[in-house]
Amino acid sequence: MVDGTGGAVWGRAEQQAFRSRVRGCLLGGAIGDALGAGIEFDSLAAVRERHGAQGVTDYVPAYGRRGAVTDDTQMTLFTVDGLIRAHVRRDTGAWHPPTDVHAAYRRWAATQRDWGPDERKHEDGWLAREEWLYSRRAPGNACLSGLADDRMGTLERPKNPESKGCGTVMRSAPFGLLVGWEPQLVFQLAVECAAQTHGHPTGYLSAGAFAVIVHAVTRGDSLDGAVQQALAQLAVHPGHDETTDALRRALGAVRQGMPDAERVESLGEGWVAEEALAMGVYCALVAEDVRHGLLLAVNHGGDSDSTGSVCGNLLGALHGETALPPHWVVELEGRATILQLADDFAMEMTQGSALHTPATPAAAPGWLQRYPRA
Template sequence: MIPLWSRAQQQDYRSRVRGALLGGAIGDALGAGIEFDPLEKIRTDHGPDGVTGYVPAYGRRGTVTDDTQLTLFTVDGLIRAHVRQADGGWHPPTDVHHAYLRWAATQRDWGPDERRKDLGWLGREEWLYAQRAPGSACLSGLSGPDADRLGTLAAPKNPHSKGCGTVMRAAPFGLLLGWEPALVLQLAVECSVLTHGHPTGYLAAGAFAVIVHTVVRGGTVEEGVELALALLADRDGHEETAAALRAALAAVRAGEPSPERVAGLGEGWVAEEALAIGVYCALVAEDVRAGLLLAVNHSGDSDSTGTVCGSLLGALHGETALPAEWLAELEGRGTILQLADDLVLELSHGAELHGPAAGPAWRERYPVG
């Protein structure tokens, strides 16, 4: 449960949660149409400044990718974990794993299977049933004969993978406001190894969650980075993630922001590079628009770096700071808003929603079994 706050504090928290999920989706959609293009091609196709807004991807403007899809299913899993806790059960990685399996079904099915009782409302959103260049580790970790096995730190899925698919979906763990930062990191790690088992992959996800958590609590991005570095120091295999975060801080001090400085941090295909680029762009952003455009105009995984940066800037400034014209065209905006508000409701009023005196509506939205 989140702390008892004034109405103004509750409204601020809701705005930051909405901002994190919508901002991440906007960054995802800005990068979706140029994800595989080198910077030279981006500038040739869209002008010397690169993209300055949405460009068509998957048949329309404002389209999101697997980054947003998986982020939404992460939230769905976290809500169900809290519903289950009210019944005396508590193991969030299990509920998040089940949520990711429901996401995997959206990548192979034409639409929701109405015979399934576990889908909940999110699993019945037909627009989510679309392949948007899903990462290979996410797909392999959630399909085949080993799909139902829960990856753990002792026996992770894809033990050699540190792809960015573990980072771009990790912002929701940072939205668990009442948690201590070390527990936020641990939960993000335990849910990362469901698909990505390399220490850099899961520790980069944990670090990202801690930075989001710091920002949602009212801190700065830089304070979040410093806290993440302190928590990483005790973790085996933290060196690549820590070095990437320090490189992001050094790039801030190196001079004027530019795509060339972004390129010095990598291309974003692997976890620590996506984290470093997203963090750097959030740190140097004059505003949300400038930060997001810097985060996507580079040679590499533009949608994932946009997702990381957008999640941070949205959490930092709240939903009202997001550019209205980008919000207006964003695919799935209503779904994202609903899920953000449901997370806040569950964390603040869960007992009223599924306690002994509550009706069945909430448990039908978020069934556990």
């Protein structure tokens, strides 16, 4: 099915199953994000006082509407855009995905300062022209400052070297959807792209671990097995202790009794990368179904949208789009854009050779307008 670079020959059933997981991952993450958006800065006591003993059980208004997403979903979508553009640009002989992802993040950063897409250039592609994305949804300072100029942060010279905020983890699920890649390459790419905004080892290694977990479940592994794969990848990287300990605590919490908000809060608040990762993973591990897992992931006194996003990415990749509660899918902001991008990603990964090759660069000119090589 895969050849190590994403250029595999896929059967029809495999393509359909993969597309369902991609859709599930992106929609699930966005739903978790939207469920947490309205309570992101509230304590658990305040959430219960306002919404009842169970906390939120449905979307609550945020940013002027129900089902609104935050910077977590915005940046995740631009990660997908960057990965598609990287695969398209490979036809030119240029192959450096971190550069393409960085360019995509810079396009996201423009949506945080520009009024709208009127001034976007053709080479920016279609996603940067989606007007609904031009809205500030409490973006992290490290994400904004890390992308404020055109210098790309690297592992040797990262941006914000002391920052390990969860802005690395919440945008990194798409790296795990590169199922044609080997796990160590998925890990490395996620790490390199995280260092573009967050230079603390825990920040970028947590992103790598999350990508490997998504990668494993998308390829059909169990979630517990996926976490073990991430731990194995982490073990060979200096500075992994905080991320490793957080994941081990998440695994340990599964065995400590019935899941509840207090047990989720025992893993942290989610504002930093390893805590958001551990909390999202724990909620996915103990989830009775998608609804149960997502509500558990957002009802706490920390970074509810980010932990909800991480949990939703995992459950969606694990079970596919049809497992998502339809009433949440229907009200989700940007659903059409998310589905279009998910389907484009799945098409590029499974049928990219029919859309563009070095020998026939204009095989699908509409595709190259959507994802220019520039």
